[in-house]
Amino acid sequence: MPELPEVEVTRQSFGDRILGGQVQAVFLGKPLRWPLGCDPDSLVGLTVGAASRRGKYIWLPLGSGGLLLHLGMSGSLVFATELADKGPHDHFELVTNHGVLRLTDPRRFGAVVWSPGLDQGPAQRLLMELGMEPFDPAFDGDSLHAGLRNRRLSIKQALLSGKIVVGAGNIYACEALFQAGIDPRTPSHRLGSQRCKRLAQAVKETLSRAVQLGGSTLRDFHDAHGAAGQFQTQAMVYGREGEPCGNCGAIIKRLLQGQRSSFYCPRCQRR
């Protein structure tokens, strides 16, 4: 489900309210992608710090360490003082005196992992290979060009890999490539500095617009208050196979790249 915008919208929607809370209990459901990595009872009494985001991960400081949360494909977080009874897909709860943070994740590709610090332990291991943050001013056409110039994989897969820039998943990679006028199959090294500049700009704009619109709600995404996103209504290509391009009228096509669907306009987007 969640790409950078959904993760950021989620973080913003509960971060302020949980800040300063004290852990009263921790509930674990079925196993997630990775084990928590500590005794859940050892978190009781710890104080919650300011939630931050790196790529599609949320870092929630707790005491001297913290929890690294990932929503996988189908995860969402809810934060409330009063929550409905637990359902079959609720696999983690952090009960605090400010409210309860609950992870619901049917497919269980998500994770909640204890780490002694952002730059130590599991968090360090999971985050160290990540590419640049798209909203970092250092991410621009030049840095993108430098990251792509020796790569032979397609530009779509390069964006999805997260090794150059993080945050664009399948929806936003498709949308950014459309906005930049680049065919998703284009070999990365064939993009010159001019097109890299356009693409870096498109990635920044696509992701920031999506954050402003509250993310994309394709089937079930909601922020921690329960609000749905609106970006999907403005998607130009994602999920629009067979429809006319809003820009030129050509029929939007779908193809498979690395077992993932890519949507593109064969007229607006060039190799």
Place this chain on the structure above:
DNA sequence: AAGTGGACCTGCTAGC
């Protein structure tokens, strides 16, 4: 070393 495909898991939909 970079690139590819499989694996993890459940739910929903389109089509027969």
Place this chain on the structure above:
DNA sequence: TGCTAGCAGGTCCACT
């Protein structure tokens, strides 16, 4: 109506 195949917002790991 009921079954099945195919699809889904991610990413680690083993293998070439």
